[in-house]
Amino acid sequence: MAKPANVPFPAPDTESPAHPVAGPLGVDNPLALDRQLCFALYQATNRITRAYRPLLDALGLTYPQYLALMVLWEGAPMTVGDLGSRLDLDSGTLTPLLKRMEAAGLVARRRDPADERRVLVDLTPAAWGLRDKALAIPGAMLCRFPVPLDEVADLRDRLHQLAAALGEG
Numbered sequence: 125m126a127k128p129a130n131v132p133f134p135a136p137d138t139e140s141p142a143h144p145v146a147g148p149l150g151v152d153n154p155l156a157l158d159r160q161l162c163f164a165l166y167q168a169t170n171r172i173t174r175a176y177r178p179l180l181d182a183l184g185l186t187y188p189q190y191l192a193l194m195v196l197w198e199g200a201p202m203t204v205g206d207l208g209s210r211l212d213l214d215s216g217t218l219t220p221l222l223k224r225m226e227a228a229g230l231v232a233r234r235r236d237p238a239d240e241r242r243v244l245v246d247l248t249p250a251a252w253g254l255r256d257k258a259l260a261i262p263g264a265m266l267c268r269f270p271v272p273l274d275e276v277a278d279l280r281d282r283l284h285q286l287a288a289a290l291g292e293g
Contacts, residue, residue: 165283175268179261183254184228188221190258193230193247197255201246203236212292230254 157163173187195210208218225231230251236242
C-alpha cells in the first residue's frame with residue numbers, strides 16, 4: 125500500500141486557540157505523534173509512574189495503591205463510590221484494587237450501617253503507619269523535576285482545569 129501524500133489538514137475558519145488542531149498542535153500534520161497532547165500526557169505519566177516505583181517499592185505499595193491511600197488519608201472512612209469518584213476509577217478497576225489492599229492489610233471494607241447498600245472503606249493501623257513514611261515522597265519527586273516549583277504547580281493546576289473542562293466520560 126502506498127504511503128498517502130502529506131496533505132495538510134484544513135486550517136480552522138477562525139484563529140481560535142480552542143480549535144482541535146489549531147496552530148502549533150498540528151495543522152500541518154495533525155497525526156504527528158509528537159504533536160499530540162494525548163501522547164505527551166501519556167509519556168509523562170509513564171515516566172512519572174516509573175520514577176515513583178522505587179519510592180513506593182520501599183513501602184510495599186503500587187502506584188494505584190498509593191493514590192488510593194492518599195485519598196483515604198484525607199478522609200477515611202468513605203464509600204467505595206466516593207473513593208472511585210476521587211480517583212476517577214470505575215468499580216471494575218477499583219474493586220480488584222481494594223481486594224488487593226485488603227489482602228495486604230491496608231484497608232477494611234464494611235457495610236455502611238446507615239445504608240446497607242453502601243460499602244465503606246477504612247484504613248487499618250498498618251496503612252496509617254505508612255503515612256509518615258509516605259510524607260517524604262512528594263518532596264523526593266519534586267526534586268526530580270528540572271523546572272521551578274511554581275511551574276510544576278502551574279502545570280498541575282492547568283491539568284486539573286483540562287480534566288474539569290473535559291468532564292466525566
